[in-house]
Amino acid sequence: MRExxxxxxxxxxxxxxxxxxxxxxxxxxPRGWDWCLELDLADRQAPNAFVRRAPCSEFLADLRLLGTxxxxxxxxxxxx
Numbered sequence: 001m002r003e004x005x006x007x008x009x010x011x012x013x014x015x016x017x018x019x020x021x022x023x024x025x026x027x028x029x030p031r032g033w034d035w036c037l038e039l040d041l042a043d044r045q046a047p048n049a050f051v052r053r054a055p056c057s058e059f060l061a062d063l064r065l066l067g068t069x070x071x072x073x074x075x076x077x078x079x080x
Contacts, residue, residue: 001019
């Protein structure tokens with residue numbers, strides 16, 4: 001995971017990358033294998049363009065091959 005996220009961190013357009021372990025407060029027995037990969041894009045490019053090209057598309061495909069169901073969320077940016 002570190003090796004693959006390092007590829008993302010050094011790819012064109014990424015200003016910052018962080019990996020967080022997450023848990024649901026609503027679940028009695030939270031799952032310890034839930035993670036959030038947070039990316040800040042440098043040039044405010046369209047997020048869908050970024051996830052469709054390598055290395056991000058390859059990263060998501062690899063996660064699917066491992067049996068996970070990665071989900072991509074886009075948070076609204078700050079108003080200019």
